[in-house]
Amino acid sequence: MATNDAPVASELLDSWKEIAAYLKRDESTVRRWEEEGLPVHRRAHKKQASVYAYKSEIDAWWQHESHAKETNESATQRARTPRWIAATVIVLLLVALGLIPRFRRVREEPIEQITQITTLPGLEDTPSWSPDGRMIAFTSDVDGRLQIYLQRVGAGQPVRWSVSEHNEAQPAWSPDGERIAFVEDRGSRTARGSTSNPLSFLSDAGMNHWCRWHPLFSGRNGDVWVRPVRGGQRRLIAEDAYFPAWSPDGRTLVYVASRKNRWGLWSQSVDAPDPPRFLSSDARPESQWLLAHPAWSPDGKWIAFTGSGGDVLRIFVIPSNGGAATPLTGGDAHALMPNWSRDGRWLFFSSNRGGALNLWKARFENVALATPHQVTVGSENNLYCRPGPRDDTIAYSTVQLEADLWEFDRESGRAVRLTTETAIEDNASPSPDGSMMAFASNRLGGNHLWLLNRRTGELKQVSSTSNPVHQRYSFWSPDSRFLFYWTKTAGRGYAVSRYDVAAAKSAKIGEADVVCYLCLCGENKRFATGSETDLKRTELSLSTALLERMPADVIEFATCSPDCRWVVGQTMRARDRDLWMAPLKAGRARHLTSGTVEDAHPVWSPDSRWVYFVRDHRDVYAVPVGGGDVTRVTRYNSPNVVIDYPAVSGDGKKIFFTRIVKTGDIYLIKNAS
Template identity: 25%
Template sequence: MSSLSPGTRLGPYEILAQIGEGGMGEVYRATDSRLKREVAIKVLPAAFTEDKERLARFEREAQLLAQLHHPNIASIFGLEESGGIKALVMELVDGPTLAERLEAGALSIAESLSTALQIAQALEEAHDKGIVHRDLKPQNVKASREGKVKVLDFGLAKAMDSASGGGSTADLARSPTIMNSPTLTAAHGTQLGVILGTAAYMAPEQAAGSAVDRRADIWSFGVVLYEMLAGRRLFDGETVSHVLAGVLKDTPDFSALPAGTPPRIVELVQRCLRKKPRERLQSIGDARLALEEALVEPNLGVPTAAIPAAGTLPARPAPLPWILAAAAIALAALFAALWLGGAKAPAPQGIHAALVAPPETGFGDTFALSPDGRRVVFYAVDQKTRSGALWLRELDAGVATRLASTDGGQMAFWSPDGAQVAFFAEGKLKRIDLRGGPAQTICDAPTPRGGSWGPNGRIVFAATFRDGLSIVSLAGAAEAPKALTTLDGARNEKSHRFPVFLPGGESILFLAQTAEAGAREDRSRIEALELATGKRHSLIAANSSPLFSADPGPGAILFWREGALLAQRFDPAGLAVAGEAVAIASPVAFTQNEQALATVSSDGTLAYREGERGTYSSLVWLGRDGVGKRVLDQGLFSEFKVSHDGKRLAYTNNSPGKGDDDIWLHDFESGTSSRITFEEGGDSRPVWSPDDRYLYYASDRENDGTIFRRASDGMGAPEEVGRTAEGFWPLAASHDGRFLVAGAMVAGTGFDLLRLDLDTKKVTPLVATPFQDDNPALSPDDRLLAYASEQSGRWEVYVQALSGGSGRWQVSTEGGQWPRWRGDGKELFFLAAPDRLMSIEVAPGDVPRFQPPREVFRQAIESFDASPDGQTFVALRPSDSDLTRPLTLVTHWPRRLAPR
């Protein structure tokens, strides 16, 4: 293979430099010209790509591996072919490998366990999806000195294997590179077949040429953990034959583990390193639990003499028992330097720690540090029922407390004095006094998008997702909220959201989002508003919620872009930014509401959740008993529709490597999925034509709202059928094929439902109210339109006559969204909180009759569509992996900003 020189292009990728080489190919740093990010390019060997059968198998495996999404796994973005070169496009992970870290000797016990925990979390995520690494070793683990761990090359050993077997252990032993490189073939071309990986970390069954499963990863995990603790390889030798013999025959020397190793960890290493797979630890999840329990043991790995004496610590909280012990040790060392011996303290260094949710719960998208950085309020979800509430944790305590009367509380934010917390729930803005008492309602907020509590008892908030900001005062007598900002039609603004008070309380930051905002972040802007004058200051091109930090002085704005949290210096007095934005954390999760999942306190503490853009979920088939199976697992799914014949599913998914949403099709019978839109820009909201031959969908490729039609077999070019400047989305198609029900932003009334005539292209209103109206569904005879509206203060389901009759009826009684008709029009389904699928029997006629709603089943789903016969449902279920992700806590993050 000839090396690629800097400047060489592979499709949209420009090579910057070679950064590695091994049996699996050469690895390069490259720039993605479309998404303006750096990636890693692994160029596959020519001998490999010339084998068509082997290459086809690799491509199938790579598609499976691209579905792995986890903070501790380096992602695969896709495959690229250009000029006869085939390459794998992957997440670029900077920093030293664990092998490089171990060249200096053993890690501390705390850092060893912290690193092992993150490796175990990565393996658990993969094993749950049936993926085995097969080549776990220190060279395939990136481990920064700040405590961040990423596992590389997941599953590539299998993906690049030859299917034909052949070769022998003797062939393997003659390879000079096996102890440090993944092996495909010997230098002379002999196939190695069943023996892959690096000899020193192979499981005995792998070294013997037998089939492997997840237990081979568990063995390799045990070997790596042993090496981190002991500071030397468990199996070593002058030749590969010696190493393999040790793997197969030698008994590990557990006395080499340091004396301070917790007994449960010694037992864990022993169980991982049993030669027979049946006697070995069977689940990496059990290893994770053991590590989590060990990491909260007091004084883990710290000699007694190094622990500060009682009474010598400052008033600031002591090391935190609920974060990783590595951070606790670092904090203890810092406190010792500050308070013992009178020596001048060194400059504080940033500390990374992981905050885990209370038992049997997981973190939602809401968490906020108190102004003084001593407490955190967060939303925790019960992993069984999916119900949730706000919890409060003091950072010097190991126990969190659930806050009463905060069920469903989202987007929480603190009062300036830290005595109260405001939040949104049940279509209302509420507050709760942490000193006691139930939550109190402040005002309506049907579809909120953030709020902030300023001095003098004023709260600025976004009550809906399609309007300006409001302000309400809590000082004195109760008063109704007032409009604070209005959308600028000349700028095509569609929303003002996520306000943040600046020091002094006379100005705020907020996100001014334009109608074109989508995959390209530069269409919307973070702005500052002077409350007294209403004057606006455009600051940063970004489609992200802003955060403000007073440290470093005079201040900084934090925001999300391309997977990272960035910080840019900002003067809150002059309302002006300075310098360039600097990345301070990555990857940081980002919601579909344009909210960066991060929070910052005034003392320089940052908390964030690692992840991707959007929330991962699964699409599942459910019967009327609520029992079913998964259809599609782990994607950035959003809208979806079952075809009229019930055989296919059209859905929106974020395409790996493209960064935009696309329309995909899934065939229920064959179980295969295929992407049918490939153009630039994002495509969403698929709707079937009556005969299932076409799909209508929305696109933002031309910076406006355009509806296209495309053949559902993916053939031919898309055809434009409608366009508006404000945004236009197809939501339902009439059964006679004459019109679409579309959603659009309309000046004065917000998001309305419109009729788009497919022959004349004429647009007429169907539901035009000052409230938000969405989720329409046409009855099979096109005479009735069911939809959801928040005109009552919360989402309810309504049915409106379109032809052959008159009238309008509210058919839900306790909230409802996503109405869907049965194929004969005699039953209407909808989703009601909390997680209840409801059914209404309908007697059609000029004046239809609706029976009271009754519950079909309870399931943790976010939206659904019904099969034509109404007996099965496709539903969107949030991912379990998002719930199990911890929060990352970083102290002294401002040190990452370059000096002015």
């Protein structure tokens, strides 16, 4: 059954009790039948495993096995209802037609208790097995920067393998066990290579999830190197390249890189002086918005990878010698970080199709995935599934995210954490009078806009429609009476609503094909910025004028100064992101920031003299509008901390931002393959 969707709930039997009831037997009988091939699956928990089964698989198995069983049992037990017989006949017809695969009687060994193999503080991530299965290489930030460690499975303490003072991550053990490929961050460089960001053209939703799930460099200033496991001279393989993966014969590396402002998958001989070869995915141009996590199939024929062309991360596959990319997962849920079983028949990946981001596996047949089966359950993010050399054990990393709102006092330099929920709290938007704080949160399972009364502590949910991305687009009127925000409509467009704070009610005031920014100034006049706007009662669209005056391919997060004289936005040109500003009505645009860094999410100070923004999503900076040096406001600068969406209080004394910190460990599961 080749499909990209998990079975519907009515197809699932979620416990021994439900399986026994469906077969009209007691639990001890069906447990015994499992040893004879009854198709029962297991999900892995940290403490124990739970079972589940699919009705269609049980129906097919029953038809093959029931006749022999029924001759030895009583007539009453043998009797099946007409409805059961009809269902069995239908299943047999589907099997005969090839619409349901025949279940092969292979006993599934029970999944043993999950074992945690790393205990260092902070983040441990990106495991990679040695070919003999005795050791695992992984990335850790225990020393304050990302470094690669080696851990013997089942004994001993991890040993730091990295020898550089720079960040190192994404280890990949060679098939012969002699070398490790990895990525090193050499810091900012202006003289060589492309320093553009491979994530620049992600959609808002794709970038939102990517920044939270991925712990390395934001895709900038990384190089692929190879170094002997036992020490020795390392060798540069590719500049501005990421996610190295070995071919099965150990002669070639595939990686993600930018060449001539074009991001793609490239393969390169490790030892021969052959030039790198581009593995085209032009048949799926949207997949080139993000390329990551290439994984070579054991037979050397295929390369699976993560791609995105919209709100959802998906898994694609291409022939290893290049060609068109084929999507393996659908657009209903994120799927990323693919990896092959050792026999090449299964593809493991991470997906949130069941809610939280867990591990899944699916058979790879005829360049398609069969029905995915869930491997782990839980509320953490389970990532980087790596089957072991003998296919009976998998390693993976469990990552927890703390995404909360922080308040930074400019005078004292003191930062205070404002939210402590286990949910994601994002995009602070303080009211100009300081009495209210709007923010996004998924605390109820959906992405909604919330409003906090900072004087009374009262919390209200503002939006009633959950967005596919976090509710980031909220804007206050200058008098703090109204809050404007965007929500996804039932179709392809977006609606803008106005929330009356005193009445605690929202009213829809317009629609647009794309999400736009609102410039609110002077007696609550509304100006929409963006492309293809169709807002009712919109007095001015800035998109055409800005595009003509700002030399950029894309203008995002455009916002007007409180004095209604200027507009500033982040611009994309040749995949370089800077801040530009222009007079609101007429005049030439000019650079506000420039260089090889990535500047984003500009916001104005109340006096219209400063623009605050995030640089490389590492820290908040400020730049004077009249010209002058850029000032660093916060001082985190950690590869494992993401700083996002700054905002300024009405008096200009406080800076708000989202601070995302990742922690995690490496775990093993036996018999999960």
